[in-house]
Amino acid sequence: MLEIKNLYASIDGKEILKGVTLSVKPGEIHAIMGPNGSGKSTLASVVVGNPAFEITSGSITFEGKNLLEKDPEERANEGIFLSFQYPVEIPGVSMVNFMRTAINEQRKYRELPPMSASDFLRYMREKKALIDMDNKLTSRSVNEGFSGGEKKKNEIFQMAMLEPKLAILDETDSGLDIDALRVVAHGVNKLKSPEKSTILITHYQRLLEYIVPDYVHVLHDGKIVKSGTKELALELEAKGYDWLK
Amino acid sequence: MEQQYIELYKALHQLIKQNSATIINELRDAAFAKFESMGFPSTKHEDYKYTDLKPVFSADYGLNFKRLDFPVNPYQTFQCDVPEIHGYQYFVVNDGFYPSKEEHNGNLPEGVIICGLKEASEKHPELVAQYYGKLTTPQNDALIAFNETFAQDGFFMYVPENIQLDKPVQLINIMRSDVDMMANSRNLIIIERGAKAQLLVCDHAMDDVNFVANRVSEVFVGENAVYEDYKLENTHAKTANLATVLIDQKESSDTLTNIITLNNGISRNNIEVAMNGEQCESELCGMMVGANQQKIDNHTTILHNKANCHSNELFKYILDDVSVGAFTGRIFVEKDAQQTRAYQLNRNILLNKKAKVRTRPQLEIYADDVKCSHGATIGQIDEQALFYMRARGISLPEARLLLMYAFTADVIENIRIPTLADRMKMLVEKRLRGELGMHEGCTLCMH
Numbered sequence: 011m012l013e014i015k016n017l018y019a020s021i022d023g024k025e026i027l028k029g030v031t032l033s034v035k036p037g038e039i040h041a042i043m044g045p046n047g048s049g050k051s052t053l054a055s056v057v058v059g060n061p062a063f064e065i066t067s068g069s070i071t072f073e074g075k076n077l078l079e080k081d082p083e084e085r086a087n088e089g090i091f092l093s094f095q096y097p098v099e100i101p102g103v104s105m106v107n108f109m110r111t112a113i114n115e116q117r118k119y120r121e122l123p124p125m126s127a128s129d130f131l132r133y134m135r136e137k138k139a140l141i142d143m144d145n146k147l148t149s150r151s152v153n154e155g156f157s158g159g160e161k162k163k164n165e166i167f168q169m170a171m172l173e174p175k176l177a178i179l180d181e182t183d184s185g186l187d188i189d190a191l192r193v194v195a196h197g198v199n200k201l202k203s204p205e206k207s208t209i210l211i212t213h214y215q216r217l218l219e220y221i222v223p224d225y226v227h228v229l230h231d232g233k234i235v236k237s238g239t240k241e242l243a244l245e246l247e248a249k250g251y252d253w254l255k
Numbered sequence: 256m257e258q259q260y261i262e263l264y265k266a267l268h269q270l271i272k273q274n275s276a277t278i279i280n281e282l283r284d285a286a287f288a289k290f291e292s293m294g295f296p297s298t299k300h301e302d303y304k305y306t307d308l309k310p311v312f313s314a315d316y317g318l319n320f321k322r323l324d325f326p327v328n329p330y331q332t333f334q335c336d337v338p339e340i341h342g343y344q345y346f347v348v349n350d351g352f353y354p355s356k357e358e359h360n361g362n363l364p365e366g367v368i369i370c371g372l373k374e375a376s377e378k379h380p381e382l383v384a385q386y387y388g389k390l391t392t393p394q395n396d397a398l399i400a401f402n403e404t405f406a407q408d409g410f411f412m413y414v415p416e417n418i419q420l421d422k423p424v425q426l427i428n429i430m431r432s433d434v435d436m437m438a439n440s441r442n443l444i445i446i447e448r449g450a451k452a453q454l455l456v457c458d459h460a461m462d463d464v465n466f467v468a469n470r471v472s473e474v475f476v477g478e479n480a481v482y483e484d485y486k487l488e489n490t491h492a493k494t495a496n497l498a499t500v501l502i503d504q505k506e507s508s509d510t511l512t513n514i515i516t517l518n519n520g521i522s523r524n525n526i527e528v529a530m531n532g533e534q535c536e537s538e539l540c541g542m543m544v545g546a547n548q549q550k551i552d553n554h555t556t557i558l559h560n561k562a563n564c565h566s567n568e569l570f571k572y573i574l575d576d577v578s579v580g581a582f583t584g585r586i587f588v589e590k591d592a593q594q595t596r597a598y599q600l601n602r603n604i605l606l607n608k609k610a611k612v613r614t615r616p617q618l619e620i621y622a623d624d625v626k627c628s629h630g631a632t633i634g635q636i637d638e639q640a641l642f643y644m645r646a647r648g649i650s651l652p653e654a655r656l657l658l659m660y661a662f663t664a665d666v667i668e669n670i671r672i673p674t675l676a677d678r679m680k681m682l683v684e685k686r687l688r689g690e691l692g693m694h695e696g697c698t699l700c701m702h
Contacts, residue, residue: 082645
């Protein structure tokens, strides 16, 4: 599904990713762990096409298509979703308008007619119920005045709405208390299916108690230095990252 | 440049007076003397630093001093009934008030007078004389003096004590001519104690010729009265639209001025709100969309002359291409105007490196117990927000549009007539998509 090969990426001339190779197949959950500054968020950013980063070499394909040739919106409409580590506040753009525009842009991309207003509202209600999203949040401007936990929950809500094939959750657990974490994890688990894949980016093992990964990778200084199964996460929790250097 | 108008007045002042009314004529010679000594303001004049009016006035324009009727009945030809608003609707074509020729508006509430200023001066001389020129005379402004020299007619509205107009009044200013044309129209609006009125002014230009409109409005808002003034400009690149609005507020009155400029040539709005009683509320806001060579200059003055008043000012500009914006926000707090609250914010988005905006907050505060704030920002579209939206599948143009629209949303939300706010939302969106034409007549109404 997602094939990253020998990827190098930099920002403002500073090299962050130094040859990352990763393969994610349908239905798999991968966890990417690593200390601060190891390049985890950069990896997520380049997969979704953040224009701040420059790809200097390597390739990313998604379902056989060259992602590097595609704009961020095309990647999203191909079915890739990023839950942002720091969701952006957009004053003046209502959640409803934002989501309706996103859904209809996705439908347009897939050559489907726009969703009617009533169908859209029904669909949104269903998804809100699924992840237990508060009505008062969806009636406000995008992320404006949301608490940290509410922002993360809103990311999962958007994921539920857009039904991506590949979801990348960038530090979705950071800044969440244990209850919020449980709610977010519960949402992610509900959305799981045999065709859908997930990449969890985290530096704590905590989230992995709720969302069990098939594979765990350790990113260090822009490279994957170790891969394993969920037991690797426990080992990291016990020993820290230093033994891998 | 001034000389041709000075000679024009000397040659034609009799004709001008014959075709106007006594009360309007009484101030004419003094205004002319003032204009003769001042001339048109150059960019050396502090108040006109950012908008050069010389090219506007150096061209030749027709002036309709004989009050020749254009063979149009705008009430029939100009399909401008805002279906959702059902306002009382009136037309000023160039500078002449066109009375409704049929039962167009139904009955106005008892005592309310809406007609041409010339007609009002003849039929209600005492009422008009009590107010006409009272706000303009103390001013030292060339555009006002010029207007007072040449204006013969305009729009008159009188809402007597405790009458609240049940629906908005719509004034449609149309520039219509086959040759280059200048219009100096004069408006007088009197909202008595406890009364309420909403005025919606639509400025349009119909023909592909050069137009100059130099309009002056005096607005008197009595104790506890409410006055809302909405203006939508959708003219064209050959229009210079100069408008002065002077508002006098008495105790506990409430005014709202909301200006939306979507298409224009050169626009200059001189707005002055004088709070001459305690406990006044005043909201002054606007949003401007500029592209190509549009020039938009809002010069605002809020005079806190009495204590315990509150003013709130918000202007937003989105400028593309080589368009130029200017904003001056003058707030003056008198020595005794304690407990004043005066807030001002001007925010601008420049979509192009060649677009320009100049913003000047000017606060003069002589009282010591006040809350005043001002802010000005000039920036580009938020790149992070843009990427966030694109990461949700929203295309770059659509994401830009949503952000631009969001930027202007709070100005539109200030509109207190919900159906008008909805209509404005639609028009602003259409304008931001580049789909709003300049010759669409009254865009408020046409679907």
